[in-house]
Amino acid sequence: GENVEQHPSTLSVQEGDSAVIKCTYSDSASNYFPWYKQELGKRPQLIIDIRSNVGEKKDQRIAVTLNKTAKHFSLHITETQPEDSAVYFCAARRLNTNAGKSTFGDGTTLTVKP
Amino acid sequence: DARVTQTPRHKVTEMGQEVTMRCQPILGHNTVFWYRQTMMQGLELLAYFRNRAPLDDSGMPKDRFSAEMPDATLATLKIQPSEPRDSAVYFCASGLVPNEQFFGPGTRLTVL
Numbered sequence: 001g002e003n004v005e006q007h008p009s010t011l012s013v014q015e016g017d018s019a020v021i022k023c024t025y026s027d028s029a030s031n032y033f034p035w036y037k038q039e040l041g042k043r044p045q046l047i048i049d050i051r052s053n054v055g056e057k058k059d060q061r062i063a064v065t066l067n068k069t070a071k072h073f074s075l076h077i078t079e080t081q082p083e084d085s086a087v088y089f090c091a092a093r094r095l096n097t098n099a100g101k102s103t104f105g106d107g108t109t110l111t112v113k114p
Numbered sequence: 115d116a117r118v119t120q121t122p123r124h125k126v127t128e129m130g131q132e133v134t135m136r137c138q139p140i141l142g143h144n145t146v147f148w149y150r151q152t153m154m155q156g157l158e159l160l161a162y163f164r165n166r167a168p169l170d171d172s173g174m175p176k177d178r179f180s181a182e183m184p185d186a187t188l189a190t191l192k193i194q195p196s197e198p199r200d201s202a203v204y205f206c207a208s209g210l211v212p213n214e215q216f217f218g219p220g221t222r223l224t225v226l
Binding site: 032034036042043044045046049089101102103104105106107 | 147156157159162169170205214215216217218219220
């Protein structure tokens with residue numbers, strides 16, 4: 001089965017700095033990589049995703065990069081703000097199969113200091 | 115704005131009692147997932163269904179946990195008997211294969 005490792009487990013940055021969270025996966029057949037943000041006491045919410053046919057995707061201050069050869073993908077947050085403080089989870093799965101389940105990383109607690 | 119709903123949002127019970135958690139997936143979604151989240155274990159997949167059929171429940175302790183989908187609008191997760199180590203937040207999520215899943219607000223369970 002798939003195994004996803006996420007680093008670091010905690011990350012503290014100053015407001016305005018960039019934050020990078022990295023994940024590696026083991027199943028070379030995985031082709032869909034979502035990122036979730038979970039604020040304290042709330043549900044995980046999808047913030048960005050990437051499919052294996054592209055190497056990078058951006059949405060305002062958030063970007064995700066994918067290296068299929070090395071089997072790793074990263075979340076980049078630029079110009080961080082205190083409201084970016086949350087736990088971020090990466091996940092990997094195979095699309096277009098009968099399975100459909102995601103394997104999650106263990107999460108990264110991001111703290112943005114004002 | 116369609117959302118997954120879960121009831122109850124909070125549950126406090128005593129060890130040995132039965133607990134039933136309910137989830138209403140987003141209308142039209144064909145997959146339903148149950149996750150358990152604790153500080154120590156992160157997000158664990160307990161079970162998931164596709165078109166109401168259980169596809170994988172290998173993450174679920176079979177002796178006390180059971181998951182069902184009596185119909186397309188309701189998924190249930192039952193614990194009987196409950197134990198203190200079951201204390202966690204239980205999330206339901208639904209999705210439409212091959213797209214991504216959306217999480218419900220969770221049920222915070224405390225077993226005393």
